[in-house]
Amino acid sequence: MASSRKSRSARAPPPPRTLVLDNGSDTIKAGFVTGEKTAGPRIIPNCLARDRHRKTYVGSELEKCKDFGEIAFRRPVEKGFIANWEAQKEIWDREFFDDKAPQRCDPSESRLVLAEQPNSLPALQTHCDQMVFEEFGFASYYRGTGPSFNAYHDIQAIFHTPRTSETIIDIPAEVILLIDSGYSHTTVTPILQGRPIHPAIRRLDVGGKLMTNYLTRVLSLRHFDMRNETYIVNEMKEAVCYVSLDFKGDLEKTWKGTRGERREEYLTGAGIAKDYVLPDSHKSFHGVVREYDPGASSRAACKGTVSTEDVLTLRNERFVVPELLFNPSDIGMRQPGLADLVMQSLSALPIGLWPGLLANIVVVGGNAKLENFIQRLQMELLERVPDECVVRVARPADPVISTWLGAANFAKHEHVEQLAVTKQEYEEHGAGWVARKFAAGLGVDS
Amino acid sequence: MNNFGVIEIAGTTTKSTPGWAYVPDTGPALAAGLQPANRKRAARNQPALSLSDLSARQETRIRKDLEALDRDNHKDTNIAIPPKSGRSRAQNKHTPNVRKILQSQKTFANHLDDYQAMLALAESNPGAAAAMNAAQAKPSTSTAATPKSASPAPTTSSAGGGSKRSAAAAKRAAAQEKLEQERKKATKAAPSRPPSPSPEPSPAPPAAADDDDDNDDNDDEDIPMPDATPLPPTATATTTTPPQTYPRESDILPAYPKPPPRAHPGDADPLLASCGVPPLPSDAELRALMTAAPLSYLEARAAWAGAGGDQARYPARVFCAVCGYWGRVKCLKCGGRVCALECLEAHREECAGRYGL
Ligand SMILES: [Zn+2]
Numbered sequence: 001m002a003s004s005r006k007s008r009s010a011r012a013p014p015p016p017r018t019l020v021l022d023n024g025s026d027t028i029k030a031g032f033v034t035g036e037k038t039a040g041p042r043i044i045p046n047c048l049a050r051d052r053h054r055k056t057y058v059g060s061e062l063e064k065c066k067d068f069g070e071i072a073f074r075r076p077v078e079k080g081f082i083a084n085w086e087a088q089k090e091i092w093d094r095e096f097f098d099d100k101a102p103q104r105c106d107p108s109e110s111r112l113v114l115a116e117q118p119n120s121l122p123a124l125q126t127h128c129d130q131m132v133f134e135e136f137g138f139a140s141y142y143r144g145t146g147p148s149f150n151a152y153h154d155i156q157a158i159f160h161t162p163r164t165s166e167t168i169i170d171i172p173a174e175v176i177l178l179i180d181s182g183y184s185h186t187t188v189t190p191i192l193q194g195r196p197i198h199p200a201i202r203r204l205d206v207g208g209k210l211m212t213n214y215l216t217r218v219l220s221l222r223h224f225d226m227r228n229e230t231y232i233v234n235e236m237k238e239a240v241c242y243v244s245l246d247f248k249g250d251l252e253k254t255w256k257g258t259r260g261e262r263r264e265e266y267l268t269g270a271g272i273a274k275d276y277v278l279p280d281s282h283k284s285f286h287g288v289v290r291e292y293d294p295g296a297s298s299r300a301a302c303k304g305t306v307s308t309e310d311v312l313t314l315r316n317e318r319f320v321v322p323e324l325l326f327n328p329s330d331i332g333m334r335q336p337g338l339a340d341l342v343m344q345s346l347s348a349l350p351i352g353l354w355p356g357l358l359a360n361i362v363v364v365g366g367n368a369k370l371e372n373f374i375q376r377l378q379m380e381l382l383e384r385v386p387d388e389c390v391v392r393v394a395r396p397a398d399p400v401i402s403t404w405l406g407a408a409n410f411a412k413h414e415h416v417e418q419l420a421v422t423k424q425e426y427e428e429h430g431a432g433w434v435a436r437k438f439a440a441g442l443g444v445d446s
Numbered sequence: 447m448n449n450f451g452v453i454e455i456a457g458t459t460t461k462s463t464p465g466w467a468y469v470p471d472t473g474p475a476l477a478a479g480l481q482p483a484n485r486k487r488a489a490r491n492q493p494a495l496s497l498s499d500l501s502a503r504q505e506t507r508i509r510k511d512l513e514a515l516d517r518d519n520h521k522d523t524n525i526a527i528p529p530k531s532g533r534s535r536a537q538n539k540h541t542p543n544v545r546k547i548l549q550s551q552k553t554f555a556n557h558l559d560d561y562q563a564m565l566a567l568a569e570s571n572p573g574a575a576a577a578m579n580a581a582q583a584k585p586s587t588s589t590a591a592t593p594k595s596a597s598p599a600p601t602t603s604s605a606g607g608g609s610k611r612s613a614a615a616a617k618r619a620a621a622q623e624k625l626e627q628e629r630k631k632a633t634k635a636a637p638s639r640p641p642s643p644s645p646e647p648s649p650a651p652p653a654a655a656d657d658d659d660d661n662d663d664n665d666d667e668d669i670p671m672p673d674a675t676p677l678p679p680t681a682t683a684t685t686t687t688p689p690q691t692y693p694r695e696s697d698i699l700p701a702y703p704k705p706p707p708r709a710h711p712g713d714a715d716p717l718l719a720s721c722g723v724p725p726l727p728s729d730a731e732l733r734a735l736m737t738a739a740p741l742s743y744l745e746a747r748a749a750w751a752g753a754g755g756d757q758a759r760y761p762a763r764v765f766c767a768v769c770g771y772w773g774r775v776k777c778l779k780c781g782g783r784v785c786a787l788e789c790l791e792a793h794r795e796e797c798a799g800r801y802g803l
């Protein structure tokens with residue numbers, strides 16, 4: 001104990017530059033913090049991809065790919081956690097460490113702040129720490145739960161809370177209920193003063209991947225076989241899917257009717273139907289959304305001309321897919337929807353904390369961009385909490401990079417000095433010590 | 447016959463493309479990751495739940511469907527790392543740890559299985575589990591040689607918590623109990639709190655160490671590792687408390703109706719106005735919460751059943767397997783649902799193809 005304290009007081013000054021990484025299953029968000037300056041983030045596909053011409057792309061090389069037909073992916077991050085370091089190292093090397101890397105960084109003169117998903121497996125955390133120090137050789141390092149970094153934003157600005165010029169901005173924010181809905185899953189994390197409340201963190205295993213795959217399945221059953229077109233279907237999902245605020249009503253409006261019948265709303269599209277033109281992989285490489293044209297297919301049939309376009313008319317596909325966030329049991333999954341997940345999280349906490357948390361719900365992650373996500377969650381929560389409770393749900397301007405931006409703010413905050421460990425400390429005390437220090441977090445008194 | 451929109455296309459394509467259900471099941475078996483396999487918790491105790499009366503065949507189908515929905519690619523792919531043209535970075539020699547990590551082909555599911563197995567082992571044979579873990583977590587740098595204050599498995603929870611662990615069963619109950627314990631502990635520790643580098647070493651996760659609860663998958667945090675006791679995080683604290691901008695009743699959180707729940711414009715005044723505002727938890731309670739250990743991966747997953755495991759809280763909805771509208775008609779052959787006759791016809795072809803006539 002004595003010796004370790006000594007080594008701490010003799011600590012070298014922190015490295016001048018911090019590489020901040022939110023290393024997600026789908027994309028890496030990466031950039032630097034130098035002093036008070038923040039640069040980035042760059043969004044890097046976190047995958048190796050192989051197109052139908054058998055060309056392989058690593059990470060950001062995917063920008064060079066034009067034809068995404070039948071493209072296949074290998075992802076180092078599974079369920080939010082780095083599982084395959086062979087692939088992850090290759091991507092990191094090319095993006096950060098190689099001589100010609102687009103965000104070149106010398107680890108021996110840098111600190112790494114890495115966001116991880118909550119409730120990881122200890123072995124995977126240890127692997128990560130070992131790679132960071134033994135392979136990459138960062139001088140200093142902190143691995144913290146991604147949701148908590150969001151507390152290092154001016155949260156009340158996200159809510160447009162009215163305030164005067166004297167209002168002190170609390171960084172970290174005093175109380176947030178942070179919902180992170182990403183590629184692999186959706187988590188709920190209550191955060192007090194920047195500290196995640198671990199016993200109340202909950203996870204719903206519905207994320208962007210599941211939704212894209214579900215859309216693929218539905219389309220393949222009803223339209224064309226899209227099973228090898230994940231990339232294209234994902235683009236379609238992002239372009240057309242929305243969270244319904246009236247699921248029953250929307251389902252009614254999109255039903256064709258009984259045998260032979262074609263209901264009026266079905267014929268007109270009821271404002272829900274959209275046409276989606278698939279890329280042909282010759283002239284077009286991305287799909288295009290069009291207003292639904294009720295006459296299109298019959299006109300084509302009359303003229304006897306075969307349209308060169310592949311057009312899908314999307315109806316309930318537009319909203320049954322995001323519906324999985326709110327009703328995972330629609331596909332037989334034994335998990336409650338997001339609003340109930342929030343309630344499960346709250347129920348692990350004293351009721352005195354509920355009002356503050358419910359009034360400060362922030363949603364980040366790619367799925368937060370789905371139209372009406374915020375409204376639907378707010379609506380469902382209001383049904384579940386006492387009438388007098390204020391429920392405020394908001395999302396930051398760019399929910400995809402919110403965790404990264406928060407982590408960048410954290411990298412400038414004094415908290416990082418308390419939490420980061422140096423390479424020397426790792427070598428002295430070992431990986432177990434590092435894991436425990438990270439897990440212990442800030443404590444209450446700092 | 448009118449051809450509107452997609453429906454007729456659907457009618458013909460369902461004939462020619464078998465659909466997702468025929469995805470060959472060649473991927474690695476999914477661990478408990480996605481669907482609770484734990485029937486005793488999920489289904490068995492839920493007589494009211496419609497999902498639970500599914501036939502075994504349907505159960506299997508749902509499970510396979512969910513596994514398919516969890517894949518990154520429809521087909522198995524093996525994308526090798528391409529050689530770098532003019533690789534500029536010298537290949538440094540890997541440490542033994544790194545070599546092992548880079549060579550590992552384990553998936554997340556494999557790691558989760560390992561972890562669960564380790565927990566089971568910890569329960570039956572704490573010593574062995576501790577040793578197993580200890581082996582994993584040493585830096586392979588030469589300077590790292592000997593662990594500081596190390597007896598082989600010093601603060602292992604697995605050792606300490608063993609007997610207690612076997613006592614209790616229900617997960618949530620366990621968590622609750624743990625919370626209680628921590629609350630008590632915190633109350634004890636609270637008065638002596640301020641500057642002293644806390645006699646209560648790292649109240650947090652390592653912690654699983656101190657009062658690890660009894661249930662089987664909660665011990666992870668505490669992968670026991672043979673090295674120095676962690677520095678209490680407070681040891682490095684530079685400042686004491688954040689600037690106090692208003693009178694606080696709590697040192698940890700400001701009392702309502704101060705900052706946090708400011709109302710949206712248009713909301714009536716914050717929650718609290720007149721109605722009974724629940725009092726903030728005590729500082730001791732907050733302290734315990736803010737320093738409590740993480741749950742394990744499976745524990746953090748949304749619970750399907752109620753706390754007691756015997757209540758179906760979330761009713762399931764049933765949809766037409768063909769068009770996605772409500773599934774009001776049941777196919778007698780497979781139990782699948784469709785909306786009406788037209789979809790039933792489409793379904794029958796598929797159904798016959800799958801199960802025979
Ligand atoms: Zn139908």
Ligand SMILES: [Zn+2]
Nearest residue numbers: 777780782797
């Ligand atoms: Zn059938």
